[in-house]
Amino acid sequence: MNKKVCRKCRKIIVETEINAKGKEESLKVCPVCGSTVFTTFWKGTALVIDPDKSEIGKAMDVSVPGKYALRLSR
Ligand SMILES: [Zn+2]
Structure with a gap:
């Protein structure tokens, strides 16, 4: 599963999600x-x-529980 990190809040997000129709959908907004x-x-x-x-x-400065990246490389 591909993951990406929000540059602003550093939340680790799974790049694609299965939507209600059972299709893979990529998350474009944190x-x-x-x-x-x-x-x-x-x-x-x-x-x-x-x-x-x-x-x-x-x-x-995290307000929402979850997994966050410690350091961004790029
Ligand atoms: Zn974010």
């Missing part, structure tokens, strides 16, 4: 911040479960 700029080059991942209590979540 579900977290609405940005349309993505990268497929990143280093490290951080799983933020509770952004309010997580140090990583606070440091990365």
Whole structure:
């Protein structure tokens, strides 16, 4: 499964989703911040479960739980 990272909020997103009709659909808009700029080059991942209590979540300014990229390469 291909993944990409939102350049704005660093959320890791699965590039394609199966839509209601059972077809593969590529995500063009970040579900977290609405940005349309993505990268497929990143280093490290951080799983933020509770952004309010997580140090990583606070440091990365994350407000939505999920997997985030630690560093973007390009
Ligand atoms: Zn985003």
